[in-house]
Amino acid sequence: MRLSTKGRYGVKAMFDLALHGGETPLSLKTIAERQEISEPYLEQLIATLRKAGLVKSVRGAYGGYLLARHPEQITVGSIIRSLEGSIAPAECVSEMDPIECERAENCVTRILWEKIRISIDNVIDSITLQDMINDYDEMCGQDNMYYI
Amino acid sequence: MRLSTKGRYGVKAMFDLALHGGETPLSLKTIAERQEISEPYLEQLIATLRKAGLVKSVRGAYGGYLLARHPEQITVGSIIRSLEGSIAPAECVSEMDPIECERAENCVTRILWEKIRISIDNVIDSITLQDMINDYDEMCGQDNMYYI
DNA sequence: ATAATCTTGACAATTTTACTCGGGTATGCT
DNA sequence: AGCATACCCGAGTAAAATTGTCAAGATTAT
Ligand code: FES
Ligand code: FES
Numbered sequence: 001m002r003l004s005t006k007g008r009y010g011v012k013a014m015f016d017l018a019l020h021g022g023e024t025p026l027s028l029k030t031i032a033e034r035q036e037i038s039e040p041y042l043e044q045l046i047a048t049l050r051k052a053g054l055v056k057s058v059r060g061a062y063g064g065y066l067l068a069r070h071p072e073q074i075t076v077g078s079i080i081r082s083l084e085g086s087i088a089p090a091e092c093v094s095e096m097d098p099i100e101c102e103r104a105e106n107c108v109t110r111i112l113w114e115k116i117r118i119s120i121d122n123v124i125d126s127i128t129l130q131d132m133i134n135d136y137d138e139m140c141g142q143d144n145m146y147y148i
Numbered sequence: 149m150r151l152s153t154k155g156r157y158g159v160k161a162m163f164d165l166a167l168h169g170g171e172t173p174l175s176l177k178t179i180a181e182r183q184e185i186s187e188p189y190l191e192q193l194i195a196t197l198r199k200a201g202l203v204k205s206v207r208g209a210y211g212g213y214l215l216a217r218h219p220e221q222i223t224v225g226s227i228i229r230s231l232e233g234s235i236a237p238a239e240c241v242s243e244m245d246p247i248e249c250e251r252a253e254n255c256v257t258r259i260l261w262e263k264i265r266i267s268i269d270n271v272i273d274s275i276t277l278q279d280m281i282n283d284y285d286e287m288c289g290q291d292n293m294y295y296i
Numbered sequence: 297a298t299a300a301t302c303t304t305g306a307c308a309a310t311t312t313t314a315c316t317c318g319g320g321t322a323t324g325c326t
Numbered sequence: 327a328g329c330a331t332a333c334c335c336g337a338g339t340a341a342a343a344t345t346g347t348c349a350a351g352a353t354t355a356t
Binding site for chain 2 (some may be wrong): 313315316317322323
């Protein structure tokens, strides 16, 4: 039940965009260096995020990436789901491509996997990038340092 | 965020023991056939469950496995955790072997992973094998058939 | 023009998963 | 005692997923 680096890096990159981004785009290089992610790898991930409509890209010199929406309108659920697919403990309870098991209608464990999936969904869909920024501000509020 | 077959088969096997087991032990072969799991593979898994103190074994002819405790005293959390390790979305928030990331004290995503982990823990620790049996009874209550 | 940057697709190393296999050990039954 | 039925243990292995790398092209500010 570990999230792969795709999902983890993706959230980190999106958080970086939410924290340091604004009107002017952030280059991939900047994000990759600050979050310590391999640049060519992040390239792949952010391409997925772009296709999912979570970031906008600006090509050419001084280009880069911008959040497609405001931080309070982007949930970590949408980020993780776009990079990892449905976060289902078993394929048969996936929202996107529910591969049916045989004997599915009589399967008790299926009920269990569904409960777990729903619980995860509830958490990740209820947390937005803005919530993370708030956590962040609270975390380094006293000394007013600018971490990461 | 998919559970591996270890966790899934483990829960299935334990549920089988809870449903069909009793005073006399169930042989590995019986469980493996009923749940459609490779017998030598299940052998590995149940060895882990035995070491975790979730099942007792009876060696020799007419031997097999028994639940170590009553179904209402065994949570699916304990089963999954013994087979898969801590169900942490990132290593740094694992309960068992929390491999610290660098910059951990300033990491915002860590708060997120922790929230996810806690939510999963809450679900799987609140569901026992007895709960699954109840779900099962309810599921095939009308026609009184004995599935699986 | 040119440098910076995104875009795309293919490729490769490493790790994990999901098993298999072979032989050993304990126990009930006849 | 001897045999069949089980559990017990450790090694090995093929396939899949993960985690990247790399090269060449397209776009745009300056
Ligand atoms: S595990 Fe998929 S229906 Fe039972
Ligand atoms: S991801 Fe582990 S501390 Fe940030």
